[in-house]
Amino acid sequence: MTLLDVDDITVRYGRLTALRGVTITIAEGEILFVTGPNGAGKSTLLNAIAGVVPTATGTITLDGTRVTGAAPEEIARRGFSLVPEGRNVFGGLTVEENLRVGTGMRADRKKITDDLESVYQDFPMLAERRHTTAGMLSGGQQQMLVIGRALMAAPRLMAIDEPSLGLAPKIIDQVYEILMRLRSQRKLTLLIVEQSSARAMMTGGRMILIRGGRIVLEGDAADMVKDERLKQAYFGFGDH
């Protein structure tokens, strides 16, 4: 079943066109990696789906409902959880307060306490620091916190913008390990922006490559890495 259907969207920042006619679909339970060089429009794609930046043309359908032009909080309520780039924890709030904000819109208060405990089970490191100010956590810990916060919204589709940015390789391994575990435990669908196509290949799943605001390659991550066209698309060799 299709969970997210992005149909031919265009995003403009003033006179600059960041995305030109991008179409993607994600089925329930799938992993989709979005790769591409800097400035290709990867983050713009995520932000457009989340409603943070407006789309100029095209439609976005989430779980059968058209959400084009809806406010970010509205889209979040429909089960789409965005982990923005740069691990933006709420620095002045404690770890527990950060997690509670993730539930801001949910009415089932009793379940929130259960969810809090289950996030603490997934991330024991957060449980130990539940009353620590989030701004004082290390980079890896902050990445865990923003993922935990996104989980508190009980999303069906979680989009993560560059989870490995600025983290040591060993920590990146742990982040992915946790993501894969969460995916199988919670039946999460994942949309991950990742600079490293090697990482996408290791993890498995579908992959698209964006360059200059367009999708230039699409396919199974494992196959694509072998593809000579990937290098061309990345570095712009050949006849683009």
Place this chain on the structure above:
Amino acid sequence: MSRPPSVIRQTIVTPIILIVVLLAMAALSYQFGSRAFNRTAIEMFINIMVVVGLYAFVGNSGLLSFGHISFMCLGAYMTAWLTIPPVMKSITLKGLPAWLLHTQLPMWVATPISGVFAALFALIVGRIIMRLSGIAASIATFGLLGVVNNVYSNWDSVTGGQGSIVGIPPTMNVWIGWLGAAVAIVTAYLYSISRSGLALRAARDEEVAARASGVDIVRERLVAFVVSAFIIGLAGAFYAHFLSIVNPGSFYLRTTFITLSMLVVGGMYSLSGAVAGVVAISVLIELFRDLEKGVSVGGLTVGLPNGAQEIAIGIITIVILIYLPSGLTRNREFSWRNWPLQRRRLVPPVQTALKETN
């Protein structure tokens, strides 16, 4: 393992400490202070209400507001309309509707009504102003201050215009002042730990991430705006009973800037900061007021020229902000652990701590 009210357990100490310290100040003032000193203490308690009300909005939303003193104006005039004897009102305030003209309520009924009136007004104007962000919102609140002041200065038949309305029962004392400050502190505390307060503080730190977490910023800001207007409306009511006169000039620029500087000096993102700022600036004002009156040194009276008080407070504020840009409390809260200020920075960042997740 499950401890649902842990947020309250972690933070409840702060309002308790603040209220107990203020109670001690009220008791000392009542026991040992002169009549004039007691009036200064009452004024300080009223200012605490105003600044704590300001904190409820400014501290949680991160938006500076220049308009909150208009809620004090609304509360004070509502109290005047409700508590002045009908005989006096029928002479000075002919324009009042008949039902209001013939009403006279005791203070403990009129005060909450005044607070609710200010809150309702905030609900209406806030629906528009809260859509703005950053400096635009601050300018809009400044406009609100101007509009309210203009209406109250010129609607002669209802507000007495530029002149003062007299005849409000002078029922304030230190204990009522303390009670008001306590109500303000508890209200602001409960708001800031509520879901709405939490969501708003998150939006203050990271707007995009907060919205992506489902926070409706405009709505939460409006809630904070209404809560703070209620607190400041109560303060206005107390102020009317304190002076027993109201005058639109009391609720304008001077009060706006003094209360804002109290908030900033104390630390605008913490409740303790709001209270500490008022106490610190009030002590300074009182000190310089005495110095202006003159100190006798061996038969000679040496005094500072009039106006020295404002200049000195301006300079001291600047000095404090240069050395402590986040205020006297550095935006932290009073607590038992790590007395006197809770350090929220005890656990150093540990890079290798992620191992524990395996």
